[in-house]
Amino acid sequence: MVELRDATEADLPAILSITNDAIKNSDAIWAYTAQTMAQRRAWMKDRQDKGFPVVVAVEGDVVLGFASYGPFRPYEGYNRTVEHSIYVAELARRRGVGRLLLAEMVIRAERAGMHAIVGVITASNEASVALHRDSGFQSSSVLPEFGRKFGRWLDLVFMYRLFETNSHED
Numbered sequence: 379m380v381e382l383r384d385a386t387e388a389d390l391p392a393i394l395s396i397t398n399d400a401i402k403n404s405d406a407i408w409a410y411t412a413q414t415m416a417q418r419r420a421w422m423k424d425r426q427d428k429g430f431p432v433v434v435a436v437e438g439d440v441v442l443g444f445a446s447y448g449p450f451r452p453y454e455g456y457n458r459t460v461e462h463s464i465y466v467a468e469l470a471r472r473r474g475v476g477r478l479l480l481a482e483m484v485i486r487a488e489r490a491g492m493h494a495i496v497g498v499i500t501a502s503n504e505a506s507v508a509l510h511r512d513s514g515f516q517s518s519s520v521l522p523e524f525g526r527k528f529g530r531w532l533d534l535v536f537m538y539r540l541f542e543t544n545s546h547e548d
């Protein structure tokens with residue numbers, strides 16, 4: 379059975395491996411260089427110290443994927459907007475793990491008083507675009523040629539949900 383829980387130090391090797399697979403083999407993340415364990419550890423600590431979630435999907439003691447959210451942009455006006463990311467290990471894809479992780483990000487963001495949650499997605503990433511659409515996210519217009527990877531320009535799309543429950547102004 380697939381379960382979700384907050385990530386711990388013991389999950390870092392799996393999180394690192396899933397992250398680096400996406401960096402090396404996909405344009406889901408516009409990074410060119412594999413991360414080190416120290417970088418992933420510092421990222422997780424920073425998220426958790428600030429009260430942001432890092433959640434893993436596990437089956438027994440195998441980590442199938444992870445999700446997290448953090449600040450969208452570093453200015454006060456964005457304090458109630460978070461940007462999430464979701465990565466599922468290749469062998470565990472298309473089993474509903476991404477959908478579970480995304481639903482957990484939505485629940486936590488709403489509970490934390492956020493007004494918006496946004497995924498910043500490569501427009502040609504059909505799996506991610508379909509997952510978000512399927513989970514009730516709206517699309518912004520496509521931002522053309524906003525970055526490069528593997529020698530070609532990539533388009534970007536924001537997919538977001540607003541929480542009406544958290545519409546109050548203060």
Ligand SMILES: CC(C)(COP(=O)(O)OP(=O)(O)OC[C@H]1O[C@@H](n2cnc3c(N)ncnc32)[C@H](O)[C@@H]1OP(=O)(O)O)[C@@H](O)C(=O)NCCC(=O)NCCS
Pocket residue numbers: 400404406463464465466467470471472473474475476477478497498499500503504505506508509510512
């Ligand atoms: C995008 C990703 C997280 C989806 O995770 P997943 O666990 O495979 O997705 P799920 O099995 O929960 O799929 C949920 C729905 O998303 C859509 N979907 C998922 N993968 C899809 C694909 N390859 N093609 C088309 N639709 C897809 C479908 O609507 C699917 O529902 P269905 O299986 O009932 O048809 C996963 O493919 C992944 O980690 N990719 C690499 C990293 C990445 O792109 N991350 C997102 C960065 S924004």
